[in-house]
Amino acid sequence: MDNVKLSALEELGQRAQLAETELAQLGTAVRNDGLLKMADALVSHQAAILEANQADLATADGLKASFVDRLTLDADRIAAMAEGMRQVAQLDDPLGQVDRMWQNAAGLTIAQERVPLGVIGIIFEARPNVTADAAALCFKSGNAVLLRGGKEAILTNIAISDALRSALFEMGLDENAIQLVQDTSHETAAEMMGLTEYLDVLIPRGGRGLIQRVVREASVPVIETGAGNCHIYVDQAADLKMATDITVNAKVQRPSVCNSAEKLVIHSAVAQTYLPVIAAALRENHVELRGDERARAIVPDMVVATAEDWDEEYNDLIMAVKVVDSEDAAIAHINAHNTKHSEAIITDSYEAGRKFQRRIDAACVYINASTRFTDGFEFGFGAEIGISTQKLHARGPMGLHELTSTKYLLSGDGQIRH
Amino acid sequence: MDNVKLSALEELGQRAQLAETELAQLGTAVRNDGLLKMADALVSHQAAILEANQADLATADGLKASFVDRLTLDADRIAAMAEGMRQVAQLDDPLGQVDRMWQNAAGLTIAQERVPLGVIGIIFEARPNVTADAAALCFKSGNAVLLRGGKEAILTNIAISDALRSALFEMGLDENAIQLVQDTSHETAAEMMGLTEYLDVLIPRGGRGLIQRVVREASVPVIETGAGNCHIYVDQAADLKMATDITVNAKVQRPSVCNSAEKLVIHSAVAQTYLPVIAAALRENHVELRGDERARAIVPDMVVATAEDWDEEYNDLIMAVKVVDSEDAAIAHINAHNTKHSEAIITDSYEAGRKFQRRIDAACVYINASTRFTDGFEFGFGAEIGISTQKLHARGPMGLHELTSTKYLLSGDGQIRH
Known part of the structure; x- marks a missing residue:
């Protein structure tokens, strides 16, 4: 030797x-x-x-x-x-x-x-x-x-x-x-x-x-560490004022980091009335919106979201929007496209929140809070070396x-x- | 997709x-x-x-x-x-x-x-x-x-x-x-x-x-998982009857498994009197002994241990024996050659035991017990999928x-x- x-x-x-x-x-x-x-x-x-x-x-x-x-x-x-x-x-x-x-x-x-x-x-x-x-x-x-x-x-x-x-x-x-x-x-x-x-x-x-x-x-x-394609899901039972505050915060407060939100998923029961409201709030903050067909049927002047959009981490003032008919559809979409980092549901339904936390596969699953809290300092660890998106260790x-x-x-x- | x-x-x-x-x-x-x-x-x-x-x-x-x-x-x-x-x-x-x-x-x-x-x-x-x-x-x-x-x-x-x-x-x-x-x-x-x-x-x-x-x-x-080149270190303050019981058990009870002992390290202060005793006990159990120069000066009819012996996992009724002048030398030898699995000291010295547990780099570090206890059932886990020898997870x-x-x-x- x-x-x-x-x-x-x-x-x-x-x-x-x-x-x-x-x-x-x-x-x-x-x-x-x-x-x-x-x-x-x-x-x-x-x-x-x-x-x-x-x-x-x-x-x-x-x-x-x-x-x-x-x-x-x-x-x-x-x-x-x-x-x-x-x-x-x-x-x-x-x-x-x-x-x-x-x-x-x-x-x-x-x-x-x-x-x-x-x-x-x-x-x-x-x-x-x-x-x-x-x-x-x-x-x-x-x-x-x-x-x-x-x-x-x-x-x-x-x-x-x-x-x-x-x-x-x-x-x-x-x-x-x-x-x-x-x-x-x-x-x-x-x-x-x-x-x-x-x-x-x-x-x-x-x-x-x-x-x-x-x-x-x-x-x-x-x-x-690090890759974050984070979603905010606005449930039919959401407090919509809270949903706007959280979505704008998660998207806009620091768009370049991995715990910022990249995707907005909205239950169809509230999309018709709520989508124009949240779209206006995001645009006021200079966010470019990209929508699926159903989202664009409600807010027509969004960019068309392509298949690639659902997997992309923008790290920028861009957000893609999808309309779903159920929480199950939201969960399936998120689990299929997320990077296992941080996901949030906005809801006042106990059952919907509990189901979301149990079924979503991610390091951090939120009810009624911004994904931006996935951070060693915010957790109270005092410092961090990174955000692990794997399951080992x-x-x-x-x-x-x-x-x-x-x-x-x-x-x-x-x-x-x- | x-x-x-x-x-x-x-x-x-x-x-x-x-x-x-x-x-x-x-x-x-x-x-x-x-x-x-x-x-x-x-x-x-x-x-x-x-x-x-x-x-x-x-x-x-x-x-x-x-x-x-x-x-x-x-x-x-x-x-x-x-x-x-x-x-x-x-x-x-x-x-x-x-x-x-x-x-x-x-x-x-x-x-x-x-x-x-x-x-x-x-x-x-x-x-x-x-x-x-x-x-x-x-x-x-x-x-x-x-x-x-x-x-x-x-x-x-x-x-x-x-x-x-x-x-x-x-x-x-x-x-x-x-x-x-x-x-x-x-x-x-x-x-x-x-x-x-x-x-x-x-x-x-x-x-x-x-x-x-x-x-x-x-x-x-x-x-x-799994590789085990485990050592028993018999300190100068060892209860020598206990050292024999543990060494024979760790070597002989099931030699084919990873938590069996492969090497015996003995403090020079007790080697002259103790090595003939433990050698006889091991040979009675059909163990082939391989010794370094100092061990062979005490028990001459051992096989010569080569440099390769110190790194080898025999999984068989073979044990190599080394004589050292201090606990520090024992720790240095073990840390240089072990597979980070299980190591044991036999001692009645509080200080020697504490130092051994702190300094040895291994998954399991024993005072006065057989390395054969590194096992999910013996730990009380009820079952095991293997013994991890890495530090992650x-x-x-x-x-x-x-x-x-x-x-x-x-x-x-x-x-x-x-």
Whole structure:
């Protein structure tokens, strides 16, 4: 083993595992102190980070404005990153918590204790704040992290990780708990997806293309995050004023994110009177409406919704509208087209609400509230690493708890098996 | 979508998803009744199952005796399969259990409820009892299952699945909750590993080669099970009588299984006097001993342990012995070579036991007990689908609870996000 020549990435992996061995044994106070010191380092390294960011931006010609905006840092954004790290320091420590403890028939005491996952790989795109956010959550939960961001932000990411690592080094901790993969080639990303010997889990953060590629290609276990084709279903028993408030909020408040609503499904018993009302309210908020045939029979000047519309995540001020004759039809449509993220029913019927929550297959199923609440902060987790849309390990907003695994500790008095 | 021609396997997947939609909504009583009816059907189909098994055995010429033994059924083994299903019917229903429930700052009630994983794929080798065992656990936990066993047992597996499905059909339930993949080609196994649209999780059950292939090739999320290179560490503060009882039990009681001990690590302070004693006890039980240089200096007639020995899972009456100068050296050796399954320390030192449990990276870490307790039945889970050696989703023995996911149910009064 010792004589095999490791690739550059395997060397990072090996260093991460060594750092993880130390990190997993650090007490809560030391990890929290590390977070505060890293936050201070972000602020004290501000000039270097902004300089690197300017260099990245200088080569960002021709990229979309929204992309450039996500890439751009200023003093306020750096202060916000630092503040985020300080908030993570305030959160409860998930490590050492005992989920269950019991005695088995043989008299063994069995405790299921929370431990780190180990080494976490994060593959992300242009947002340099992910470097600090993900590093903070992984560090707090005792996990070493390998961060691989997009090439457009590479200089910024190097400057941020240098700041974080310098704080750990000054504390006498192993700075390899946080490592940036500086080679942003596709080959290295592909190698990272197969790094089963060193990585315990991979979390892709970014657009659907990136996430689907990681799910398809990785042999390291993946937590799939982010895609959201969320629906609001306005039932025949809905409070229509509430339906308007929630639909406008879910669509308009921040259309670019995964928990915003993309589709409106309306029961035919209320569509004739209600559809013109909600259409006007959405249009007042600059939403483009696309309707199926029945919706366009009521509000004729909608764009025609095609088959593709029902599966599309717009992340934009666009909403497609469908009219159905029953709650069962609404549920069938949603289960056939959703991304298992967040779905809401607006109803005053106890039975309709209960059925919707039981039958809809999604991470979060709402009665009478906006889908925009699917969020680690809104849930009260204090932070989040992403929204899991898979069923394995974690489903819905993932906070510190979801970045841990468990270990069974068994204590006996000489028990043998018969 | 509707016009795309599906492969035979995709058709099974689609039927499984439809069946799962019904199954997830069935109450506890109906699912338990289904299990009892399936158990009865195994017994009433006994003649057909045994005839199919004879046909499989007729083509098993040239296979190892242990393989043929695992493949062979008789009336007693069929009765045991049926009894296993009846026992699963008696277990607590994991579905509908609420893990946590709270109110967030906006006043939403958030309940995290247990739901099925969805459609589970099981890829296994020659043991036809896996067909009934896995079907029972998946059915009880509301999951549809696609079973793909080895070609050597295909006729037996068809007869067993016919029996189970006939019971569901007679109850008026969708028998596609349990489906056998009858094409046992490698191509179909490979297709199954990529069936992300229909399968929520894949669980391989069998030898290391099979499991590693599935981990490497599958894009469907995998739960890795089974490999066990387990150690007993005899500390300087050990009760040596207890150490002998536990080591012999862990090695000898059932050497072919993953929770049996393969390695013995002894502190040098007790090795000189204790190694001859434990060596004699193991040899009395027909165990071949392989020793490192220091162990062979004490008990010279051991086989020389090579570098490969420390990583090997013998599943046989063989044990390798290493002498170390400290607990730290024992922990370092174990963490470098174990399969993250089960490890035990024998000690009367509080400090040594506590350190071992904190530092060893494994699903189950024992003080003063045999590693053979890593088992769903011994844990009190009533049944198990396997022992997870990965950190994601489940770690250690997996019972019904580990075959479920969760869903957040959020109930509000018109909350919108600000």
